[in-house]
Amino acid sequence: xxxxxxxxxxxxxxxxxxxxxxxxxxxxxxxxxxxxxxxxxxxxxxxxxxxxxxxxxxxxxxxxxxxxxxxxxxxxxxxxxxxxxxxxxxxxxxxxxxxxxxxxxxxxxxxxxxxxxxxxxxxxxxxxxxxxxxxxxxxxxxxxxxxxxxxxxxxxxxxxxxxxxxxxxxxxxxxxxxxxxxxxxxxxxxxxxxxxxxxxxxxxxxxxxxxxxxxxxxxxxxxxxxxxxxxxxxxxxxxxxxxxxxxxxxxxxxxxxxxxxxxxxxxxxxxxxxxxxxxxxxxxxxxxxxxxxxxxxxxxxxxxxxxxxxxxxxxxxxxxxxxxxxxxxxxxxxxxxxxxxxxxxxxxxxxxxxxxxxxxxxxxxxxxxxxxxxxxxxxxxxxxxxxxxxxxxxxxxxxxxxxxxxxxxxxxxxxxxxxxxxxxxxxxxxxxxxxxxxxxxxxxxxxxxxxxxxxxxxxxxxxxxxxxxxxxxxxxxxxxxxxxxxxxxxxxxxxxxxxxxxxxxxxxxxxxxxxxxxxxxxxxxxxxxxxxx
Numbered sequence: 311x312x313x314x315x316x317x318x319x320x321x322x323x324x325x326x327x328x329x330x331x332x333x334x335x336x337x338x339x340x341x342x343x344x345x346x347x348x349x350x351x352x353x354x355x356x357x358x359x360x361x362x363x364x365x366x367x368x369x370x371x372x373x374x375x376x377x378x379x380x381x382x383x384x385x386x387x388x389x390x391x392x393x394x395x396x397x398x399x400x401x402x403x404x405x406x407x408x409x410x411x412x413x414x415x416x417x418x419x420x421x422x423x424x425x426x427x428x429x430x431x432x433x434x435x436x437x438x439x440x441x442x443x444x445x446x447x448x449x450x451x452x453x454x455x456x457x458x459x460x461x462x463x464x465x466x467x468x469x470x471x472x473x474x475x476x477x478x479x480x481x482x483x484x485x486x487x488x489x490x491x492x493x494x495x496x497x498x499x500x501x502x503x504x505x506x507x508x509x510x511x512x513x514x515x516x517x518x519x520x521x522x523x524x525x526x527x528x529x530x531x532x533x534x535x536x537x538x539x540x541x542x543x544x545x546x547x548x549x550x551x552x553x554x555x556x557x558x559x560x561x562x563x564x565x566x567x568x569x570x571x572x573x574x575x576x577x578x579x580x581x582x583x584x585x586x587x588x589x590x591x592x593x594x595x596x597x598x599x600x601x602x603x604x605x606x607x608x609x610x611x612x613x614x615x616x617x618x619x620x621x622x623x624x625x626x627x628x629x630x631x632x633x634x635x636x637x638x639x640x641x642x643x644x645x646x647x648x649x650x651x652x653x654x655x656x657x658x659x660x661x662x663x664x665x666x667x668x669x670x671x672x673x674x675x676x677x678x679x680x681x682x683x684x685x686x687x688x689x690x691x692x693x694x695x696x697x698x699x700x701x702x703x704x705x706x707x708x709x710x711x712x713x714x715x716x717x718x719x720x721x722x723x724x725x726x727x728x729x730x731x732x733x734x735x736x737x738x739x740x741x742x743x744x745x746x747x748x749x750x751x752x753x754x755x756x757x758x759x760x761x762x763x764x765x766x767x768x769x770x771x772x773x774x775x776x777x778x779x780x781x782x783x784x785x786x787x788x789x790x791x792x793x794x795x796x797x798x799x800x801x802x803x804x805x806x807x808x809x810x811x812x813x814x815x816x817x818x819x820x821x822x823x824x825x826x827x828x829x830x831x832x833x834x835x836x837x838x839x840x841x842x843x
Contacts, residue, residue: 351363351562355511356502372750377393380393393718398714399799401799404648405783406706416696417640420693427601447684482561483561483564490612499566514768520700605623608622638679698774720744723742728821806825
């Protein structure tokens with residue numbers, strides 16, 4: 311098969327995201343995810359919720375370091391899907407992209423749902439279907455319009471709210487630990503959970519905790535629209551990793567030392583509130599804090615609780631909205647990248663003539679998210695249903711990213727690595743020395759354990775996830791055969807020309823020269839942009 315390049319009809323995405331914009335794209339997910347995952351994980355893992363967050367956090371540090379190296383190497387739209395495509399070929403590149411698309415569409419639905427839930431902290435009667443589902447659907451439509459207008463306008467929303475949330479969450483943690491945290495109560499909750507230890511609940515909680523650790527995918531998705539991406543992306547990614555660990559562990563430990571974990575469990579909470587209350591009032595009150603777990607934590611703070619809870623509710627609603635916004639953005643960029651690389655129909659490479667955004671991809675995946683909201687609204691617990699499906703896609707995609715990271719250490723030694731995953735072991739093969747990252751190997755085993763836990767403990771996810779992958783592969787097979795493209799073999803691509811074009815277009819002149827020199831040593835001369843001599 312002849313070399314396959316980007317379709318000529320595809321127009322370039324606009325570079326408009328700076329350092330703070332890149333970080334805020336990731337923080338839009340990280341900062342918002344704890345607003346969702348805190349209640350789900352505490353309800354599942356009880357007094358060991360902090361252990362669930364810790365294990366998922368350590369795994370995600372490995373994921374984050376892998377993404378940082380690969381994002382700096384390949385600053386193109388596509389994220390994990392592109393990394394797997396480069397390392398493992400078309401078939402697995404499609405699987406990785408399609409798995410991430412499942413997550414991003416659920417991001418849109420799940421975070422829009424919880425955004426409405428935090429807003430409904432002020433209107434408890436709306437915190438139940440169908441009202442909360444209708445609210446979430448309206449938010450998704452608004453975000454669709456925003457993203458069609460453009461990434462610069464979309465990024466500004468992230469930047470403003472991310473800064474405000476960092477300050478407010480830091481204040482909540484400070485006040486909580488210094489004025490409200492009860493070590494004795496904390497120890498009691500942990501001890502009682504250990505006394506009645508149920509491994510399946512801890513596994514379930516750990517698989518849900520992965521919801522808290524996203525964001526680097528969003529940074530990777532924005533890299534093709536980031537100024538000087540090979541410099542900016544590593545800085546923002548490492549900063550985001552530190553933010554992830556600090557906030558998730560702090561808030562989960564604070565919750566266990568402040569309020570009974572049972573208040574986050576739907577069955578226990580229902581019983582506690584229903585005593586002496588009318589059924590409708592009970593249901594409204596129960597759903598109000600189940601859908602706004604951090605606001606429920608804030609209201610228990612002494613002195614400032616009555617002020618902090620409404621503030622957290624407002625900030626949580628907005629932050630979750632921009633996290634849903636990141637899902638709308640990310641899903642469209644993944645499909646754009648897949649279409650550019652002929653893993654999906656070429657029509658998805660078309661961008662709006664005025665706004666330079668991939669409008670068709672935006673519309674398609676916003677509609678899928680709306681359908682997921684409708685489906686979740688028909689189940690007994692919409693939040694649990696959406697969370698159930700999320701972990702499968704994340705664990706599947708991240709597993710392939712780790713395999714790709716290890717593979718590329720052997721197959722692509724020419725591309726400059728402005729960031730390298732630490733703790734490497736040298737391996738000599740056919741007279742050449744390669745480096746295997748220990749963190750990458752540990753991360754692979756860690757994320758595979760999360761995938762196994764998801765399959766064992768998520769009744770909806772273990773069915774919906776594989777069905778999503780199977781349907782995607784069917785569509786991939788039909789598209790490739792219809793267009794005379796190989797399946798499952800890979801197309802031949804002139805990656806060096808495309809890599810050089812990105813370096814020069816983004817102003818990374820020194821890296822372009824370094825890459826050219828590496829290629830010359832292999833007998834290939836790229837003396838001008840995108841042209842093989």
